[in-house]
Amino acid sequence: xxxxEERAAERRxxxxxxxxxxxxxxxxxxxxxxxxxxxxxxxxxxxxxYISSKQDLLFQCHDMAMNxxxxxxxKVRDSELPPDAMLKEVIKEHIETLMSEFNLVTVTLxxxxxxxxxxxxxxxxxxxxxxNFIAGIIRDGISRRIFREVPVKVVINLIMGxxxxxxxxYSEEGPMSLQEIGQFYADYLVTPLMSRNSA
Amino acid sequence: xxxxEERAAERRxxxxxxxxxxxxxxxxxxxxxxxxxxxxxxxxxxxxxYISSKQDLLFQCHDMAMNxxxxxxxKVRDSELPPDAMLKEVIKEHIETLMSEFNLVTVTLxxxxxxxxxxxxxxxxxxxxxxNFIAGIIRDGISRRIFREVPVKVVINLIMGxxxxxxxxYSEEGPMSLQEIGQFYADYLVTPLMSRNSA
Amino acid sequence: xxxxEERAAERRxxxxxxxxxxxxxxxxxxxxxxxxxxxxxxxxxxxxxYISSKQDLLFQCHDMAMNxxxxxxxKVRDSELPPDAMLKEVIKEHIETLMSEFNLVTVTLxxxxxxxxxxxxxxxxxxxxxxNFIAGIIRDGISRRIFREVPVKVVINLIMGxxxxxxxxYSEEGPMSLQEIGQFYADYLVTPLMSRNSA
Amino acid sequence: xxxxEERAAERRxxxxxxxxxxxxxxxxxxxxxxxxxxxxxxxxxxxxxYISSKQDLLFQCHDMAMNxxxxxxxKVRDSELPPDAMLKEVIKEHIETLMSEFNLVTVTLxxxxxxxxxxxxxxxxxxxxxxNFIAGIIRDGISRRIFREVPVKVVINLIMGxxxxxxxxYSEEGPMSLQEIGQFYADYLVTPLMSRNSA
DNA sequence: CATGAATGAGCTTTCATTCAT
DNA sequence: CATGAATGAAAGCTCATTCAT
Numbered sequence: 001x002x003x004x005e006e007r008a009a010e011r012r013x014x015x016x017x018x019x020x021x022x023x024x025x026x027x028x029x030x031x032x033x034x035x036x037x038x039x040x041x042x043x044x045x046x047x048x049x050y051i052s053s054k055q056d057l058l059f060q061c062h063d064m065a066m067n068x069x070x071x072x073x074x075k076v077r078d079s080e081l082p083p084d085a086m087l088k089e090v091i092k093e094h095i096e097t098l099m100s101e102f103n104l105v106t107v108t109l110x111x112x113x114x115x116x117x118x119x120x121x122x123x124x125x126x127x128x129x130x131x132n133f134i135a136g137i138i139r140d141g142i143s144r145r146i147f148r149e150v151p152v153k154v155v156i157n158l159i160m161g162x163x164x165x166x167x168x169x170y171s172e173e174g175p176m177s178l179q180e181i182g183q184f185y186a187d188y189l190v191t192p193l194m195s196r197n198s199a
Numbered sequence: 200x201x202x203x204e205e206r207a208a209e210r211r212x213x214x215x216x217x218x219x220x221x222x223x224x225x226x227x228x229x230x231x232x233x234x235x236x237x238x239x240x241x242x243x244x245x246x247x248x249y250i251s252s253k254q255d256l257l258f259q260c261h262d263m264a265m266n267x268x269x270x271x272x273x274k275v276r277d278s279e280l281p282p283d284a285m286l287k288e289v290i291k292e293h294i295e296t297l298m299s300e301f302n303l304v305t306v307t308l309x310x311x312x313x314x315x316x317x318x319x320x321x322x323x324x325x326x327x328x329x330x331n332f333i334a335g336i337i338r339d340g341i342s343r344r345i346f347r348e349v350p351v352k353v354v355i356n357l358i359m360g361x362x363x364x365x366x367x368x369y370s371e372e373g374p375m376s377l378q379e380i381g382q383f384y385a386d387y388l389v390t391p392l393m394s395r396n397s398a
Numbered sequence: 399x400x401x402x403e404e405r406a407a408e409r410r411x412x413x414x415x416x417x418x419x420x421x422x423x424x425x426x427x428x429x430x431x432x433x434x435x436x437x438x439x440x441x442x443x444x445x446x447x448y449i450s451s452k453q454d455l456l457f458q459c460h461d462m463a464m465n466x467x468x469x470x471x472x473k474v475r476d477s478e479l480p481p482d483a484m485l486k487e488v489i490k491e492h493i494e495t496l497m498s499e500f501n502l503v504t505v506t507l508x509x510x511x512x513x514x515x516x517x518x519x520x521x522x523x524x525x526x527x528x529x530n531f532i533a534g535i536i537r538d539g540i541s542r543r544i545f546r547e548v549p550v551k552v553v554i555n556l557i558m559g560x561x562x563x564x565x566x567x568y569s570e571e572g573p574m575s576l577q578e579i580g581q582f583y584a585d586y587l588v589t590p591l592m593s594r595n596s597a
Numbered sequence: 598x599x600x601x602e603e604r605a606a607e608r609r610x611x612x613x614x615x616x617x618x619x620x621x622x623x624x625x626x627x628x629x630x631x632x633x634x635x636x637x638x639x640x641x642x643x644x645x646x647y648i649s650s651k652q653d654l655l656f657q658c659h660d661m662a663m664n665x666x667x668x669x670x671x672k673v674r675d676s677e678l679p680p681d682a683m684l685k686e687v688i689k690e691h692i693e694t695l696m697s698e699f700n701l702v703t704v705t706l707x708x709x710x711x712x713x714x715x716x717x718x719x720x721x722x723x724x725x726x727x728x729n730f731i732a733g734i735i736r737d738g739i740s741r742r743i744f745r746e747v748p749v750k751v752v753i754n755l756i757m758g759x760x761x762x763x764x765x766x767y768s769e770e771g772p773m774s775l776q777e778i779g780q781f782y783a784d785y786l787v788t789p790l791m792s793r794n795s796a
Numbered sequence: 797c798a799t800g801a802a803t804g805a806g807c808t809t810t811c812a813t814t815c816a817t
Numbered sequence: 818c819a820t821g822a823a824t825g826a827a828a829g830c831t832c833a834t835t836c837a838t
Contacts, residue, residue: 004822027313029226045824054809113225157365165357244800244835254833405801406800423710425710442804443803443832447801447803451830452829552773553785559762561758582748585789646818
């Protein structure tokens with residue numbers, strides 16, 4: 001990549017990060033392009049050199065979030081861990097990914113219904129991929145009698161809700177680190193799945 | 200209350216319900232007053248006789264949600280149930296309250312950061328009241344060795360996140376009723392609190 | 399019609415007239431809504447109470463022009479005039495209609511390709527109706543040996559081009575009145591159609 | 598001219614042609630420099646090495662059109678043809694010039710009011726030159742009793758309107774060739790000028 | 797009380813133009 | 818010479834809010 005392309009890529013990323021943060025802080029609508037530009041010390045016009053619309057910006061935030069999450073499951077997929085350990089791993093990674101560096105949780109959490117169809121179709125597809133992988137882990141655990149019988153989809157929604165919500169209250173000043181919280185959530189949310197025998 | 204006042208109160212409630220539903224469906228910003236008025240077959244002008252601003256409308260949605268939740272804990276407070284049963288009761292009521300009749304979950308979930316300070320102060324106060332009650336239950340359980348030692352605030356946030364998220368995916372067409380989901384969530388989320396001895 | 403409705407209709411017409419004039423003077427793009435509003439002493443926002451978009455405004459100009467022209471042919475249709483006199487009548491009416499009161503010629507002339515498809519479809523349909531009526535007169539004249547054989551469509555385009563162009567140069571200060579010009583054009587443009595025998 | 602200058606001149610011409618075509622197809626405003634550049638496979642920046650502004654580009658289109666028309670009358674001027682034949686010749690040449698090679702008609706037709714004063718002054722001067730030459734032919738014809746008495750300016754405008762309009766409807770797929778149309782227009786538009794005696 | 801009408805602040809977006817490299 | 822990048826002015830449009838009737 002040439003110097004120019006590098007710088008361009010860097011700017012694109014910068015814009016994305018700032019947009020993600022502001023979308024998280026104030027919501028998609030209340031975060032104006034004027035504000036995003038001001039924070040970046042760009043002009044509004046310049047931003048449009050890199051993006052095609054505000055919607056596109058929101059989409060890219062969601063897309064980046066989903067891509068990071070999908071990368072996570074690639075890492076875990078072939079680990080040969082038992083289902084309970086694997087699920088805990090996924091939950092921990094999920095939390096750390098969304099919380100670290102990019103403020104993607106609240107984006108993911110709050111504004112998917114702000115996406116126009118042509119964008120949300122893509123995101124939903126990726127989300128399904130992600131959730132199906134998790135469903136696979138749970139189903140595997142059930143068939144191996146490690147997990148008890150549960151309504152899989154409901155459990156996934158429960159876990160996702162709990163995990164995604166962290167962005168709403170977590171503060172670096174709190175008594176627990178993000179890693180600790182991740183570990184605690186993983187344990188807390190996998191425990192009720194364990195079949196009595198395995199406890 | 201005079202007939203007039205009654206009618207006015209009824210209209211106010213109607214407006215509130217419709218607003219809550221539309222806020223849930225499309226988000227605070229995308230739900231316009233024009234639309235709310237159209238659904239109610241009022242004119243935009245008329246609505247302003249009953250409300251003072253769109254912000255106020257959103258505030259009242261949040262406030263109603265919080266009041267209903269606070270009423271719930273009143274019912275449970277003197278039940279003399281043991282902590283685990285009491286907590287389950289609260290979770291079940293929480294879910295059923297937010298999901299039923301008024302579409303208040305998504306409001307609660309998605310748009311509290313859309314509230315201006317003077318409004319959100321009030322809401323936050325009520326939320327603290329609510330969460331403190333739940334914290335009391337958990338602390339009571341811990342001191343009575345029914346619950347294990349946990350970071351109370353974190354657990355509350357975990358539970359709230361999971362429960363509030365239901366509004367995003369629940370559909371009446373699904374295989375489980377709202378009651379069943381409430382029961383399942385209550386069990387699932389209280390289980391990991393139980394101390395080993397009590398299992 | 400109530401007083402209110404009357405006033406609203408009047409405003410709508412006012413907006414239409416001013417828009418038509420400015421579209422004529424400066425072209426569709428260069429005539430901004432700011433400017434239209436300023437001339438009307440409305441605010442930009444108010445105008446949008448009456449129209450749905452700038453495109454819609456342009457469409458309405460075209461539509462009004464076409465409706466006036468179609469009304470004209472209704473008047474002439476049953477006059478039992480011979481084809482040459484009837485055609486002259488149509489040309490005179492065409493010119494007077496487009497030039498008088500509303501500045502619709504230049505609109506008609508210059509900016510039909512600025513209309514989005516959904517609008518231009520309607521306009522084109524009406525234009526076809528209009529041109530087909532004229533084509534009918536000419537064909538009738540030919541079959542009755544009053545007109546010589548000519549390529550009908552080409553003649554219509556020739557006449558339309560000449561007539562519509564008037565808006566580009568006509569000034570009230572000139573030596574000929576609009577009526578005189580209309581008469582002159584009518585004679586000039588019908589003469590070459592006459593078959594030698596009839597001269 | 599050096600090789601370099603030649604190449605530059607060639608590019609300038611290329612830009613002009615493409616601009617003329619796009620101005621014709623979509624109108625001055627809707628044809629963006631981005632688009633012109635894209636079609637030429639230049640970058641927007643590069644184009645500015647050859648032109649000074651978009652206005653200038655439009656001006657050059659008009660100017661080229663006028664220059665071609667003025668060249669035409671040079672060819673005819675000394676032909677010693679009688680007025681009627683000479684006028685027909687001018688009309689035919691007018692039509693063929695504007696329609697062929699460069700898409701200059703619609704430019705001429707539609708967007709002269711888009712030119713800023715300093716540019717349109719020059720164009721108007723050339724147009725006057727052109728129209729005066731035609732006026733000379735007509736006046737000559739009148740004084741030689743070949744043409745009847747007519748308001749010369751009005752006739753010129755009538756002819757110009759008819760001829761310039763061709764660009765709006767002419768299609769190569771139609772039944773008549775451009776030459777045939779030119780001939781037909783010339784005959785049609787000169788006929789009404791002939792004095793009765795000369796018929 | 798209800799409403800049609802008006803307002804204006806604010807938003808996203810476009811695009812001709814410039815300029816450092 | 819060519820280009821990617823940046824700029825900013827201006828445009829069309831939306832919508833909560835107000836107010837006379």
